[in-house]
Amino acid sequence: MTGAERERAVLDQLPTQLYIAGEWRAASGGSTFAVEDPSTTEPLVEVADAEVQDALAALAAAADRQQEWAATAPRERGEILRRAYEAIVAQTDDLALLMTLEMGKALAESRAEIAYAAEFFRWFSEEATRIHGRYMVNTTGKGRILTMRQAVGPCVFVTPWNFPTAMGTRKIAPAVAAGCTMVVKPAQQTPLSMLALAKILEDAGLPGGVLNVITTRHSGAVIEPLLKDPRTRKLSFTGSTEVGRRLIEQSAEQILRVSMELGGNAPFIVFDDADLDAAVEGAVVAKMRNVGEACTAANRFHVHESVAEEFAQRLAERMGAMKVGRGTDPDVDVGPLIDDNQRSKVEELVADAVSRGARALIGGKRLDAPGYFYEPTVLVDVADDARLLGEEIFGPVAPIATFSSDEDALAAANRTEYGLVSYVYTRDLDRAIRVSEGIESGMVGLNQGVVSNPAAPFGGVKQSGFGREGGFEGIGEYLETKYVALGV
DSSP states (O other): OOHHHHHHHHHHTSOOSEEETTEEEOOTTOOEEEEEETTTTEEEEEEEOOOHHHHHHHHHHHHHHHHHHHTSOHHHHHHHHHHHHHHHHHTHHHHHHHHHHHHOOOHHHHHHHHHHHHHHHHHHHHHGGGOOOEEEEOTTSSSEEEEEEEEOOOEEEEOOSSSTTHHHHHHHHHHHHHTOOEEEEOOTTSOHHHHHHHHHHHHTTOOBTTEEEOOOSOHHHHHHHHHTSTTOOEEEEESOHHHHHHHHHHHGGGTOEEEEEOOOOEEEEEOTTSOHHHHHHHHHHHHHGGGGOSTTSEEEEEEETTTHHHHHHHHHHHHHTSOBSOTTSTTOSBOOOSSHHHHHHHHHHHHHHHHTTOEEEEOOSBOSSSSSOBOOEEEESOOTTOGGGTSOOOSSEEEEEEESSHHHHHHHHTOSSEESEEEEEOSOHHHHHHHHHHSOSSEEEESOSOOOOTTSOBOOEETTEEOOBSHHHHGGGGEEEEEEEEOO
């Protein structure tokens, strides 16, 4: 089978309709939209284009199933997740290829995401049986205190295009484990991975109505009625801070439980005592993971002036050696950006930095080829007022600024409205603890370029959002605490 034939086979076995109440169905209006391959700009397949009535039907299915699903034995919920985990692992190659086709990332990165995504199902399959409250004697000695944890209720999930499987499992897994039903709306650029995930859960025995998936080009119009519907009890969103603000406003009418994983502007700090080999390696991972299209991507590099030149040269050498091309080529390291709007934004930010005195050691322009490709880029002499030090780049561009003291480094790192993740490289333990405590972010990568871990709480502070996904904390986002005063 040729590469093209295998791509077609993977696409042909994929469901392309809405998944509501355990049934695959066309959109009520019969309309569809095309999913594009960002490396060629050619359409891959047509999927159902949901309308408001489809979204309300999905919510009705979730609400109708909620009470029964919450009463399902925790062990049974966990076993469904475990079976789904095993199915994802078994189908890694097909799921990775599907992701590469719709999102563009290199196959090696897609496989890594599939492994990461599957781990959320495994982690929360084990947490399903560990939901507990407490029982204690009242402090007065009269009566008893009983607390219990119960499912929040029907949830609405809006997932992004950059990690189309992992951002789904990170929300679906704790909801299933806690006993919540849900409606999922994936990004219009990458709906295929979510449809494949729904099929896996269906085959794993998840009852109809627990998970409902609606694909649509009209996200705002379709989601808003769900947030204003009293049957919805929780919203979880991963995406831009701008969109997150609007969703928070809309969720206020029903006083929904809300989890928000929003934008980032991650600083990557390299102190003068850092292990430069480790720092460069970590920088490549933190910057180039997912073509830089990650909220956790290192957005700006603050490097001590004594090592800045060597660090920049070595980083440029590493990034310049990365092969750019269609992600289905096994030799490719860097795929395309998601669409022309994203590439244009990267170009605009680089042009702004150059106009203020920055110079490119490598890259700095789009590729003259079909698809939304942009060269891996390292910029030095970046001015403090360059926009890309304050705005999320979401592309393969590494701007390097310098500092002279620890205080300057910490001040520069915190000079942002965002606070998702920070990276710190130093061999001084006192400095590592001091900076980790002083930096304003929900996560810190200390001498490592990856923080994402299903066993750890993922989330930010300031305008990077609130709530945590993953870890022991993740399932708590889907549970309410009820207190019972016992008069015994």
